[in-house]
Amino acid sequence: MDSITSAASVVAAGLAVGLAAIGPGIGQGSASQGAVEGIARQPEAEGKIRGTLLLSLAFMESLTIYGLVVALVLLFANPFAG
Amino acid sequence: MALLPLSLPFAELEVGHHLYWQIGNLNLHGQVFLSSWILIGALLALVVVGTRKLDRDPRGVQNLLEFMWDYLRDLARDQIGEKYYRDWLPFIGTLFLFIFVSNWGGALIPWKIIELPEGELGAPTADINTTVAMALLVSLAYFYAGLSRKGLRFFELYVEPTPIMLPFKIIEEFTKPLSLSFRLFGNILADELAVGVLVYLVPLIVPLPVMLLGLFTSAIQALIFATLAAFYIGEGLHESH
Numbered sequence: 363m364d365s366i367t368s369a370a371s372v373v374a375a376g377l378a379v380g381l382a383a384i385g386p387g388i389g390q391g392s393a394s395q396g397a398v399e400g401i402a403r404q405p406e407a408e409g410k411i412r413g414t415l416l417l418s419l420a421f422m423e424s425l426t427i428y429g430l431v432v433a434l435v436l437l438f439a440n441p442f443a444g
Numbered sequence: 445m446a447l448l449p450l451s452l453p454f455a456e457l458e459v460g461h462h463l464y465w466q467i468g469n470l471n472l473h474g475q476v477f478l479s480s481w482i483l484i485g486a487l488l489a490l491v492v493v494g495t496r497k498l499d500r501d502p503r504g505v506q507n508l509l510e511f512m513w514d515y516l517r518d519l520a521r522d523q524i525g526e527k528y529y530r531d532w533l534p535f536i537g538t539l540f541l542f543i544f545v546s547n548w549g550g551a552l553i554p555w556k557i558i559e560l561p562e563g564e565l566g567a568p569t570a571d572i573n574t575t576v577a578m579a580l581l582v583s584l585a586y587f588y589a590g591l592s593r594k595g596l597r598f599f600e601l602y603v604e605p606t607p608i609m610l611p612f613k614i615i616e617e618f619t620k621p622l623s624l625s626f627r628l629f630g631n632i633l634a635d636e637l638a639v640g641v642l643v644y645l646v647p648l649i650v651p652l653p654v655m656l657l658g659l660f661t662s663a664i665q666a667l668i669f670a671t672l673a674a675f676y677i678g679e680g681l682h683e684s685h
Binding site for chain 2: 416417420421423424427428430431434
């Protein structure tokens with residue numbers, strides 16, 4: 363792999379995870395906010411809310427994981443390595 | 445390509461190193477087969493031992509198995525519905541148990557004891573081929589469920605509520621297995637890599653919380669895969685959707 367390609371791949375891998383973390387971060391924040399408000403209003407529903415919250419948090423988490431997969435492809439299985 | 449140039453006593457970060465088995469023109473990833481056979485064997489042994497002598501009031505392993513069955517039944521029933529969940533419970537349950545046992549087995553069993561000529565044993569779900577195969581099976585099951593229940597009227601799903609949604613629904617058929625497989629693969633690989641990096645930096649104690657977090661997320665990922673599979677199948681079966 364020539365140096366330009368590897369430098370660009372490393373930068374892109376960092377950006378892929380970093381940028382992919384922004385949206386899900388905001389989303390997880392607002393989801394947790396909603397859950398906390400729900401629990402505060404209705405403490406008896408905590409178990410159900412927690413289950414749903416964890417499931418939806420994991421969905422948002424997977425968006426970042428897609429970025430991570432792209433980063434891993436760039437680092438370990440770079441198609442432009444030549 | 446090795447990530448770190450040093451040879452390490454505790455951890456090696458290997459991505460894309462495999463023990464290749466050549467069968468005809470196919471290159472199989474041997475370590476994935478070996479570890480999944482071991483884990484499937486363990487799972488089978490657990491089930492056989494637990495159902496050998498069935499008691500009216502369950503104790504020990506039978507109790508555990510009944511708890512798991514209850515859990516999986518609730519999962520399938522919530523997503524697929526009272527009427528059809530029985531047909532799909534074995535499929536959903538197998539998916540959940542295999543993924544769960546793979547994820548936890550990959551993290552908890554000290555695979556390093558078993559020496560391989562190349563590559564290393566680990567969670568079978570950290571290999572993209574395993575997860576893609578399972579995701580494609582889910583897609584097949586979804587189409588089979590829909591087509592066998594409603595025949596060609598199954599495709600009305602694509603033009604409901606409006607025909608404008610048709611292209612998106614068709615694209616969705618491709619993104620479903622893609623996201624299912626990438627989610628599982630990425631999460632498990634990310635856990636392994638995060639633990640690997642931490643073990644490389646500080647070999648003692650510090651990686652423990654991350655390992656626990658990894659156990660937690662990998663259990664959740666098994667739940668998510670099974671839930672989504674059940675949801676897709678339920679979507680194919682229902683008339684209201």
